[in-house]
Amino acid sequence: MLKIKNTLAGLGASFIWLSPFGATAENITLRSPVSAYGTPGLIDMPSGEVLNDGQLQLSTAFHNGTQKYNLTFQITPRIFGAFRYAIVDDFDGTDKQPRYDRSFDFGYQITTESDLRPSIVVGLRDFGGTGVYGSEYIAATKHFMADRLSIMGGVGWGRLGSYGSFTNPLGLLSGSFKTRSESQGAGGDTGQLDFDQWFHGDAALFGGFAYQINPKLTFKLEYSSDAYETEVANASFEHKTPINAALSYGFNNGAELSVYALHGSEIGFMASLPINPQKPTYTSGIEEAPPALMPRRTAAALSWDEDSVQSKDSTLASALTKQGITLEGISIEGTTATVRIANGRYPAEAQALGRTARVLANNLPSDVTNFRVESTAHGITTSRSTLRRSDLEALEYDLDGSWRTFARAKIEDAPRTQANTVKGTYPKFNWRITPYLEPALFDPDNPVRADFGLQLAASLTPTRGLVFSSAIRQPLTGNLDASTRPSNSILPHVRSDAPEYAKQSDLEIKHLTAEYFFRPGKNLFGRVTAGYLETMYGGLSGELLWKPVSGPLALGAEVNYAKKRDFDQLFGFQDYDVVTGHASAYYDFGGGYLGQVDVGRYLAGDYGATFSLDREFDNGFSVGAFFTLTDVSFDDFGEGSFDKGIRFNIPIDWLTGTATKGGYGTTIRPVQRDGGARLEVRNRLYSVVRGSQTNELEDRWGKFWR
Numbered sequence: 001m002l003k004i005k006n007t008l009a010g011l012g013a014s015f016i017w018l019s020p021f022g023a024t025a026e027n028i029t030l031r032s033p034v035s036a037y038g039t040p041g042l043i044d045m046p047s048g049e050v051l052n053d054g055q056l057q058l059s060t061a062f063h064n065g066t067q068k069y070n071l072t073f074q075i076t077p078r079i080f081g082a083f084r085y086a087i088v089d090d091f092d093g094t095d096k097q098p099r100y101d102r103s104f105d106f107g108y109q110i111t112t113e114s115d116l117r118p119s120i121v122v123g124l125r126d127f128g129g130t131g132v133y134g135s136e137y138i139a140a141t142k143h144f145m146a147d148r149l150s151i152m153g154g155v156g157w158g159r160l161g162s163y164g165s166f167t168n169p170l171g172l173l174s175g176s177f178k179t180r181s182e183s184q185g186a187g188g189d190t191g192q193l194d195f196d197q198w199f200h201g202d203a204a205l206f207g208g209f210a211y212q213i214n215p216k217l218t219f220k221l222e223y224s225s226d227a228y229e230t231e232v233a234n235a236s237f238e239h240k241t242p243i244n245a246a247l248s249y250g251f252n253n254g255a256e257l258s259v260y261a262l263h264g265s266e267i268g269f270m271a272s273l274p275i276n277p278q279k280p281t282y283t284s285g286i287e288e289a290p291p292a293l294m295p296r297r298t299a300a301a302l303s304w305d306e307d308s309v310q311s312k313d314s315t316l317a318s319a320l321t322k323q324g325i326t327l328e329g330i331s332i333e334g335t336t337a338t339v340r341i342a343n344g345r346y347p348a349e350a351q352a353l354g355r356t357a358r359v360l361a362n363n364l365p366s367d368v369t370n371f372r373v374e375s376t377a378h379g380i381t382t383s384r385s386t387l388r389r390s391d392l393e394a395l396e397y398d399l400d401g402s403w404r405t406f407a408r409a410k411i412e413d414a415p416r417t418q419a420n421t422v423k424g425t426y427p428k429f430n431w432r433i434t435p436y437l438e439p440a441l442f443d444p445d446n447p448v449r450a451d452f453g454l455q456l457a458a459s460l461t462p463t464r465g466l467v468f469s470s471a472i473r474q475p476l477t478g479n480l481d482a483s484t485r486p487s488n489s490i491l492p493h494v495r496s497d498a499p500e501y502a503k504q505s506d507l508e509i510k511h512l513t514a515e516y517f518f519r520p521g522k523n524l525f526g527r528v529t530a531g532y533l534e535t536m537y538g539g540l541s542g543e544l545l546w547k548p549v550s551g552p553l554a555l556g557a558e559v560n561y562a563k564k565r566d567f568d569q570l571f572g573f574q575d576y577d578v579v580t581g582h583a584s585a586y587y588d589f590g591g592g593y594l595g596q597v598d599v600g601r602y603l604a605g606d607y608g609a610t611f612s613l614d615r616e617f618d619n620g621f622s623v624g625a626f627f628t629l630t631d632v633s634f635d636d637f638g639e640g641s642f643d644k645g646i647r648f649n650i651p652i653d654w655l656t657g658t659a660t661k662g663g664y665g666t667t668i669r670p671v672q673r674d675g676g677a678r679l680e681v682r683n684r685l686y687s688v689v690r691g692s693q694t695n696e697l698e699d700r701w702g703k704f705w706r
Contacts, residue, residue: 033210033218033248033256034272036061037125037133038070038082039105042222043244043260043270045160045206047152048119048141050109053077054617056275063260063268065089065235071646071668073623075615078109081625083646083668085442086132090235100447102670104128118142125160128193128644132230135160136199139206153207156225157199163227163242165202176200192634192641208244220246220260228263240264277621282657285706290323290355293396296366296389313422316363323355324659328376328464329419337364340374340381340419346659347620347651349375349692351703354405357387374414375692378517378683379464380525382692383549384414396705406701411694413549415522421464431458436473438480440499442670445485451478451502455510465517471510475502490636491674492576494536494564494603498672501535504567510535515683523548525685534680535569537562537603539577545685550694552588554686557581560679562603578603580679582610586686588695592616594624596686603677606630610643610676618699620651620663628676636675643676645669 035041038059040049051057051074061068065088072082082105089098107123118140126133139154155161157168158180170177180201181194208222224242231237246260248270258270316339317327324345331338337360343352353373360371369389374381391408395401433456440449453476459469480502487496501508513531520526525545532538539562547554559581566572582600589595596612608630616622627644634641649665652658690696 033220033258034059034070034072036068036260036268036270037105038068038072038084038272039080039107039123039125040121041139042152042208042210042220043246043258043262044224044226045152045208045222045244046107046121046123046125046137046139046154047150048109048113048121048139048154049150050074050078050080050107050119050121051274052276054276054278054615056277056623057272058275059270059272061268061270063262063266065237066231072105073646078112080107081105081646083670084126084133085447087447088132088231088235097445099132100442101130101132102442103130103133113142124198125158127198131194134158134197135226137206148212149209151207151209152222153205155203155205157201157203159226159229160206161202161204161225162229163204163225163239165204165225168199168201168203170199170203216250218248218250220248220258224263238263238265246270277617277619277623277654280619280621280654280657284657285653285659286657287659287706290706291319291358291362293358293392294362296393316359317422319359319363320356323352323359325352325356325359326425327422328425329374329417329421331419332364332368335368336370336372337368338372338374338384338419340376340417340421342376343692345661346703347653347661348700348703350697350701351659351706353385353387353697354704354706357392361389361392372418374417374419377688377692378467378515379461380517380519381414381417382525382689383694383697384412384418385697386410386412402702402704405704406698411549411697413522415519415524426461426463428461429459431456433457438478439666440480440483440502441668443483443485445483446479449479449483451475451480453478467515467517468513469515470512473508473510475506475508487674489638489674491604491606491632492578494576494578494674495672495677496674498536500567501569505569508535508569509571510569511682513682517683517688520544525689527683527685527688529681529683532565532571533560533562533682536565537679538565538573539563541679541681543681543685545689547586547686547689547693552590552695554586554690556584556586556686558584558600558681558684560681562679578605582678584686592618592699598678602628602630602675603679604632604674606632606675608632608676610678614647618702619654621649621654623648628678630676632675638673638675640671640673643669643673 034057036044039046041047053074055074057072059070067087069085070082074080084103086101087098103126105125107121109121111120113119120140122138125135135156135158137154137156137160141150141152143150168177177200181197204225206223206225210218210220212218222244224244228237228239232239241264244262246258248256248258250256254274256272260268262268320327326342328342329340341356346352356373357371372384372386374384387409395405436453436455438451453474455471455473457471459467461467483499487493489496509532511532513529516528518526523546527543529541541560543558545556561579563577564574580601580603582598584598587595592615594614599609601607610626610628612626614622614624625646629642645667647667649663651663652660
């Protein structure tokens with residue numbers, strides 16, 4: 001246990017040195033520090049401030065017997081959310097296993113600061129967890145002395161109403177506000193949203209200030225309304241005074257390190273690190289420059305008309321290959337050239353279009369004045385972009401060339417290709433060997449588990465749309481197989497016995513599938529997948545998606561027959577099988593916000609819906625959250641009450657600046673149970689298709705001239 005704590009502490013302390021993730025001093029200020037709970041505040045108390053829009057904040061806090069690890073995200077300019085993992089020693093007073101607690105926070109800024117008024121935030125702390133830190137608050141903050149001094153004050157309920165409390169003033173609205181369930185804050189495994197308890201019970205005032213001594217050093221003092229009643233009763237915590245104090249040092253990368261005195265009895269440490277998804281490590285990228293447009297007479301001098309058709313295709317294909325783009329088809333009719341490409345390099349499809357257009361202009365005869373570029377994914381055409389040669393020549397060095405190029409481009413659906421296939425395009429074969437890291441978080445017996453090993457992945461595409469692929473893993477080291485907690489689920493064990501797959505396997509077949517992608521008609525996309533679909537299931541999956549090339553709405557339907565695989569992750573199956581399926585609606589709200597609703601049947605045979613909201617930045621970095629409610633009761637579901645979590649994806653090019661597809665993505669669930677569990681099928685169509693359609697192209701068209 002001590003080893004685990006030291007490891008987590010080391011991770012927390014290392015936040016301040018992670019320069020690849022750190023923002024610069026120019027885009028992070030120290031006027032909105034975070035509290036020990038990871039949300040804007042002083043030490044224990046929240047404030048009326050929010051983070052910079054889109055900012056991720058990693059933070060950790062330690063004092064004797066308690067560790068907190070926080071992930072906070074500024075969802076919109078006024079709304080933030082946070083996930084917290086806390087380890088509390090001797091929480092129940094029995095000196096047995098420490099308590100591992102997971103909780104969520106939410107805050108909404110109802111007013112922003114002006115010359116006369118403070119900024120005000122209404123917030124919920126631990127609203128979807130066990131209630132150990134359950135509380136609600138309204139906090140206000142005002143800055144003075146050229147922002148060097150910030151004064152904060154507020155009123156709290158729950159834990160934030162436990163010291164110096166008085167009768168709830170909201171009782172004037174309804175007598176029910178005067179009482180709060182005794183179970184609140186007791187640490188029960190509820191995971192439920194107790195709407196009828198929010199802002200109920202006694203209330204208390206809190207306040208404090210932060211003074212910026214110099215650009216690096218800040219002093220904080222607060223009056224806390226948290227009496228730490230549970231810790232005082234069970235964990236030998238002494239509450240001598242409601243006054244807390246801290247001294248914070250800010251680093252150039254935006255990180256902050258604090259030492260604090262808590263209630264006159266504890267000394268603790270806090271560390272925080274901001275990550276700005278909108279500011280990649282290499283803002284402009286470090287890929288090779290694209291080819292410059294040559295004058296038309298120079299291009300004509302290439303004697304295109306004298307070459308054979310095969311030679312022409314070869315010359316153009318070679319020029320595109322140098323740009324990381326595969327030429328799959330080409331047809332020339334009059335003044336229009338239509339090409340079909342596969343973008344194997346650029347995360348932004350607009351960048352592939354821009355480079356393709358310049359290669360076409362430099363290699364096709366001068367009388368070819370229109371370029372129609374068909375984008376593809378897994379062999380199927382996803383969109384067709386028409387660009388005029390004259391626009392490229394006029395706007396290459398225009399200060400507003402990117403936007404003007406997009407405004408003049410014509411983007412349409414391409415249900416059928418209009419380019420003749422280039423000889424030798426198929427079959428395609430790819431393979432790679434890479435390291436992998438597979439984590440498993442929040443096991444109540446061990447909060448951090450992981451395996452590290454090597455993965456061999458290969459794919460064969462014999463013809464357009466048909467893909468055979470596989471991934472085989474060999475773990476080298478790790479402790480995923482060390483879990484000793486058996487599943488106690490009363491539902492079919494569709495996910496809760498996942499540790500058995502680590503215990504009983506060595507060489508692992510992660511997936512082994514045949515996929516067929518096709519276009520049934522205009523705005524329609526189809527997929528059929530068969531084989532070993534994921535770690536725990538094999539079977540057959542079929543999907544149909546309606547996705548117009550322009551417009552925010554998409555609709556889909558998926559049906560699966562899934563059979564549970566043997567624990568050794570090789571070729572055998574267990575007795576359990578199930579038919580699952582979902583109808584899905586996807587909506588692009590604009591500004592990078594993507595909503596999704598999936599309604600249908602899950603792996604355990606339960607029926608319900610999953611609601612998701614993701615924020616995706618123009619560089620591909622995304623952060624999202626989801627929850628699932630089914631006809632499984634909270635009691636039958638077990639710990640956590642219902643499935644929920646957060647997810648994020650960090651593109652490789654955001655980290656390295658290189659033009660490379662792919663990234664690291666993961667989902668953080670407070671607990672993995674059997675209710676609301678969905679089959680993990682690779683290459684669901686919405687994510688396959690949308691990157692080369694109008695909304696996504698517009699968001700990332702700034703890469704067109706890169």
